[in-house]
Amino acid sequence: MTPPIETIYRHESRRVLATLIRLLGDFDLAEEALHEAFLVAMQRWEHDGVPSNPRAWLVSTGRFKAIDRLRRQARFTPLLQAQADALAAADWDDEDVEDDRLRLIFTCCHPALAADAQVPLTLREICDLTTEEIARAFLVPPATIAQRIVRAKGKIREAKIPYQVPSLAELPERLDSVLRVIYLVFNEGYSASMGADLTRDDLTREAIRLGRLLLELLPEPEVMGLLALMLLHESRRPARTSAGGELVLLDEQDRALWDASLIAEGCALVEQALTTRRFGPYGLQAAIAAVHAEAPSAEHTDWPQIVGLYDVLLRAVPSPVIELNRAVALAMRDGPLAGLQQVEAILARGELLDYHLAYSARGEFCRQLGRLDEARLAYEKALSLTRQTPEKHFLERRLASLTPI
Template sequence: MTHNLQVERIYRSESRRVLATLIRLLGDFDLAEEALHEAFFVAVQRWHHDGIPDNPRAWLVSTGRFKAIDRLRRQARFTPLLQEQADALEAADWSAEDVEDDRLRLIFTCCHPALAADAQAALTLREICDLSTEEIACAFLATPVTIVQRIVRAKHKIRDAKIPYQVPSLAELPGRLDSVLRVIYLVFNEGYSASTGADLTREDLTREAIRLGRLLMELLPEPEVMGLLALMLLHESRRPARTSASGELVLLNEQDRSLWDASLIAEGCALVEQALTTPRFGSYCLQAAIAAVHAEAPNAKATDWPQIVGLYDVLLRAVPSPVIELNRAVAVAMGQGPLAGLALVDGILQRGELQDYHLAHSARGEFCRQLGRVDEARAAYARALTLTRQTPEQRFLEQRLAELQAHQQ
């Protein structure tokens, strides 16, 4: 592996952890980001001659910290208070052993209740997951300018309100949990089904979300934490089978289940069972229970669709959502036929909901295709194609449209 490729690999694996530690040490998002980039710039030059250090993360944190101190001292000529800040940073102790939980500290900071919910998610995806503003905008159906504004406002709020960079106390934790779970799941979903790009999945994000889920589980083994971790593990277990060797999308009922990760399934199912024994389970546990029913079926035909529909009914009562309705419609179609599913999807779309959600139109196209309603299927697939920005999904929809065209000729 060439030197530049090694540095790039370390950037991908370590940059967010280094940034989280620099934010803790420096107390400033923007200063930490500048220090991170300067540290990697120095690394490219020095590591070429000196070799990669045994602990590159600690080296990068130390280098970034001193670069930030130098920057503050240069600026202190114009703002004397910065000299005091630089002196304090230089005098402060830090240990390479303390960095492992920094990303968990950072996620609680990004998800602080003083921040608006949309700002929490945008800030977490940017700072913890290194998504671009364009990728975040696509995920939230917003413009990049809007996302930048949310992130800037959130950083200012953290600075001005002196929001602490720490994991809350056990007494505070339950009240802060919902937003953290929601954002961790957002991170996982972006990895499980990337909003844009050439690949269906981003393993770095799913792995990181699961790691954060495990850390949170150690800290607070509540039923919903178990449920979210189980849900992520069960979904992740199917990742190797979700695309073909050539990168093409493979639908759930067509996947080679021998490729599913049995160890992740076992761990996820055990967590579901443990969580459901308590009276405090919620939406993540119910979603994990649905995923467990899929995981335990030896093949698609053996799937217990009535049980899945029943779980969706309970989930909808707990968390009314048109996306959950859509997922339930697919389950109904699998158990009762495409006509039943189509009626439910049409009901959602006729209410004006999910009009810009490509999976709703893709599902409608699939049901119409199965029913032989070719013109409607073509229109639905074409609409879905205009809405997705993910290359494998685009190829899948183009293939469906080509098949329909060939069928009519």
């Protein structure tokens, strides 16, 4: 591709694809049409120049290429002729492209689709990641990801899932699914579930891009909250690892490395979301992240406010993971014994028994209390459960720092 076409592809291809999917009603046909449209563009624009509205040109060209393809195939499958004729007769509005992207996001995250297919389908169709890239992100074979995507597309086609934004009555349930998928993408990038690297900045960038898009198209408080939460977490990413790639805990991070522009944007979104008084779990988590972001150091963090926000969050979304996070904040406010008691209560209920961070927190509290034998056992348990190399190295350093029993 020539540089102008490369730029247009980077900025417009997903928008064009979203419209083609709506017009053609088929993911695979739309993807083929998109590629054919760009091939034609490479041949024509070099001589004719880039059209004034390249997006509309590409949609129109892709649409006619799809119609031609269906008519050629109609010689073997006569029913395709009727489909081609219907597409040729239909009109489309080139000013409706932004809504098409929103429609596609909601389609990829439709509750009728399997949960383990929603994220790969979103990454493939919205983010333009390859099957191999998605497979690497989630450490599963590419064939598994490909099968999930194929099944999801088949479900959309067979169930005739509409390409549309849900009605106001359906929106809360459907929006939750979209936000969950975007947050899962971000979390996998921010703290990879396994592998040699702590973070995947390509995934965090894609999740934030999706969050910005969703906020642009649907400015709801929880969308603001999710985008704010991602921005505030992302602001700390440069300080989360050392020059050698080792994990650096929050209270040990060089806050001068935090991205002030992302913090300012995230805090403004938090304030905007909270003033609506219609905030939810993402807004509350973002508010917690904002308190961290605005503190000059761990010691000067408003820990009572953070504990209070966790109390509200737990009432809204009871969760042992949130309870664990609250225990860490409680330890900063009231001391390690208070945190340890909370973690032990969680484990005693039989929750988080396979969650390495629960044992890592228990080990940290025991270390601070001088209960080194218990700390060693907890760190060893956490080490046996984690699958991420930087976290393994961190836990190994913690174990090495303990006085031998």
